[in-house]
Structures are given as C-alpha cells and as structure tokens.
Amino acid sequence: MSYSFKKQMKSFTFAWNGILTCAGHEQNIKFHLLAAIAVIVAGFFFHITHIEWMVVMLCIGSVIAAELFNSAIERLVDLVSPERNRIAGEVKDIAAGAVLVTAIAAAIVGLIVFLPYILALF
Numbered sequence: 001m002s003y004s005f006k007k008q009m010k011s012f013t014f015a016w017n018g019i020l021t022c023a024g025h026e027q028n029i030k031f032h033l034l035a036a037i038a039v040i041v042a043g044f045f046f047h048i049t050h051i052e053w054m055v056v057m058l059c060i061g062s063v064i065a066a067e068l069f070n071s072a073i074e075r076l077v078d079l080v081s082p083e084r085n086r087i088a089g090e091v092k093d094i095a096a097g098a099v100l101v102t103a104i105a106a107a108i109v110g111l112i113v114f115l116p117y118i119l120a121l122f
Contacts, residue, residue, distance in 0.1 A: 022071045028099070029067045036060045039110060046117040056113060059106035066102040070095040 022029050043056055073095040081088035 018072075019068065022068055026067070026071050029064065029071065032063050032067050032103070036064065042114060046114065048113060048117070052113045055109060059109050063099070063102050063106050066099045070099045 023033065039056060039060065043053060048056065074092050077088045077091050
C-alpha cells in the first residue's frame with residue numbers, strides 16, 4: 001500500500017467540510033469558537049507563557065473536538081432513531097455531558113492561567 005498525497009489532501013478536505021458543517025449548523029460550537037477567540041485575544045493581551053499557550057490551546061482543541069464528536073453522535077442517533085426513543089435520548093445526553101465536562105475543565109484551566117494576570121491589573 002503506497003502513500004497518496006492526493007488522498008491525504010482529500011481527507012483533509014472532508015475533515016474541514018465537517019468542521020464547517022458543524023460551525024454552520026450548531027449553535028454550541030459557535031459559542032465555543034467565540035470563547036476560543038476571546039481566550040486567544042486575552043492570551044496575547046496578557047503575554048502568557050509558552051507553557052500557558054500550550055495548555056490553553058489543548059483546552060480549546062479539546063472542547064471544540066468534544067463538540068464535534070457530540071454533533072456527530074447527535075446526527076447519527078437522529079439518523080438511526082428518527083422517532084423518540086429513551087435510549088437514543090440517553091446517548092445524546094451522555095455525549096452532551098462529555099462536552100460539558102470538557103468545557104468545565106477548560107474553564108477551570110482558564111481561571112488558573114488568567115486569574116493571576118487579571119488580579120495583577122488591580
């Protein structure tokens with residue numbers, strides 16, 4: 001099996017289309033993207049360290065990835081179970097819970113990173 005750059009680029013195109021589809025249709029990912037932009041702006045404003053940037057970027061990536069997984073799971077559940085179903089609802093709730101846990105952890109990290117900088121302003 002040989003490596004195909006053309007196939008690799010096509011895979012990236014599909015992945016990018018998935019991100020754009022989610023960003024265009026899902027309200028929650030729009031919120032997470034706006035929060036990410038605000039955090040990045042704050043990072044530049046406060047001149048956070050390289051280590052802090054790495055942690056912040058990992059958190060941003062984790063939350064957005066969790067939201068993408070959640071959106072994919074919700075769409076798949078809707079496809080296989082278009083009528084109301086208790087188990088299908090639980091699957092969607094569990095996926096949403098994973099996003100919530102990730103977002104709460106990222107918010108705590110954000111406080112740990114940015115609170116000292118904010119307090120230093122006063």
